[in-house]
Amino acid sequence: MPSSLLLTERNRLLCALPQHERQRLLLSGETVAMHVGEVLFEAYQPIRHLYFPLSGFISHSYHSSDRRSIELGLTGYEGMLGATVILGVDTAPANAVVKADGEALRIDIRHMQQLALTCPTLLSIIKRYLYVLLAQLMCNATCGHYHGVEHRLARWLLTVQDCVQSEHLQLTHSDLAGMLGVRRSAISIAAGLLKTRHLVQYKRGHITIINRQALERETCKCYSILKSEYARQLEHIENSE
Known part of the structure; x- marks a missing residue:
């Protein structure tokens, strides 16, 4: 090719x-x-x-x-x-x-x-x-109306990882607050909980996902639903060629 x-x-x-x-x-x-x-x-x-x-x-x-x-x-x-x-x-x-x-x-x-x-x-x-x-x-x-900040944060981190195909994410708490439409303090609390459970590590401007499987269990069902639907639509195209 x-x-x-x-x-x-x-x-x-x-x-x-x-x-x-x-x-x-x-x-x-x-x-x-x-x-x-x-x-x-x-x-x-x-x-x-x-x-x-x-x-x-x-x-x-x-x-x-x-x-x-x-x-x-x-x-x-x-x-x-x-x-x-x-x-x-x-x-x-x-x-x-x-x-x-x-x-x-x-x-x-x-x-x-x-x-x-x-x-x-x-x-x-x-x-x-x-x-x-x-x-x-x-x-x-x-998701934004019914699900808690911690679950939504887990979902966005997984989504960003899917986009960049790396466990190392260059994101600040301010970036994440803007993504979720919440106060920065809410992100600090939610990120702290994920860190305590050894799912992520972070320092200023950088977040590292260290246990993706466990992080997937922390997220709401929205993540798997959208990922499955994307795969289904793409599979339809590939099978119709």
Whole structure:
């Protein structure tokens, strides 16, 4: 396989495409670096490019009128940023900011709209990924209302680990407070409990997951539900090729 196609093996959605569709995406896009703090989308502003992360991860958040924010979801190598353009909408529904350095395949929105018309598997994958995003939003709303901070923290740590594929996470308590929409003091208490149970270790700006299996037992069911649903949708695509 050409080295350029091997690049797409680093994103699960691209990997699910037949080779000729992957080749067309590569010819239409470019590999770019993503840096922590880089703003890729601003809510209700025009989308110019779509991103398929190859490493690192992106945070989706919404800011209220009183400047408070809450995390809506994360996108890493398992997904893409900008899937809503296939609905004919060229504005971003939320802010998207890089939270861990990495790389992405970036494609101009006009090229993607053209590709979606002539690449049936690509279109099917994006539609199913949109379904996964919708399920994630609905699950997050329920989780944030009914589940405790400790269980939600365990879930987000596992989700971030899935995105970066490493047990070493560069996250501050302030980052986690923003993700969960709670006070920093609540994160300190919840993280302290996880540390006491020897599930994580942390020092300023760094968290290390030292017992993933035990951490999975501490999280709410939302984590396994969403992970299973993503796998089911991806399996459907792979089996239909």
